[in-house]
Amino acid sequence: MSINLDRRKKYTRMVLKNSFIQLLNEKAFSSITVKEICVLADINRSTFYTHYTDQFDLLYQIEAEIIEEMNKYLNECNFVEEEESIEMTEKLLEYIKNRKEICQTLLHRNTGTSFEKRVMDIAREFLLNKAINMKTTEASYLSTFIISGALHVIKEWLANDTKESPRRIAEMISQFTNKGLLFMN
Known part of the structure; x- marks a missing residue:
């Protein structure tokens, strides 16, 4: 059970990071929102906040x-x-x-x-x-x-x-x- 949880955590963080980097390539950091990151990553906002406090923390x-x-x-x-x-x-x-x-x-x-x-x-x-x-x-x-x-x-x-x-x-x-x-x- 613990291994699956770690895999899910790693996967979630990887998807959030990749989505964030993709957005950074498209627009300025100051205009990127947590909502945009989550939509692109297909991740719930509450899931985002279990891993990071905000987009500054993610960066x-x-x-x-x-x-x-x-x-x-x-x-x-x-x-x-x-x-x-x-x-x-x-x-x-x-x-x-x-x-x-x-x-x-x-x-x-x-x-x-x-x-x-x-x-x-x-x-x-x-x-x-x-x-x-x-x-x-x-x-x-x-x-x-x-x-x-x-x-x-x-x-x-x-x-x-x-x-x-x-x-x-x-x-x-x-x-x-x-x-x-x-x-x-």
């Missing part, structure tokens, strides 16, 4: 899941050498590509949240704790510079329908980070 939970999964990916990597850095970035890009629709929606749509900032914060924390070995002030600015650039490359990659492989994008990000303008020559 936050979706973002939190992605952030948690990204953290797991980052913490599994040993960021010591450039090749390991490329492999870690490639692994993250594979994750993003596999969850392309939701990542693209959360990064490109005006959701009224700070998803991009949350992604930058986990990347910055990882970089500062495991990768950059310099003074705190410089490290903070450098990590912001690197992460902002990488995030915008990823957004453009998503907008271009992920035509390049995750490996190629990881290599480009590494080259841009390590060689900067020298890469252009």
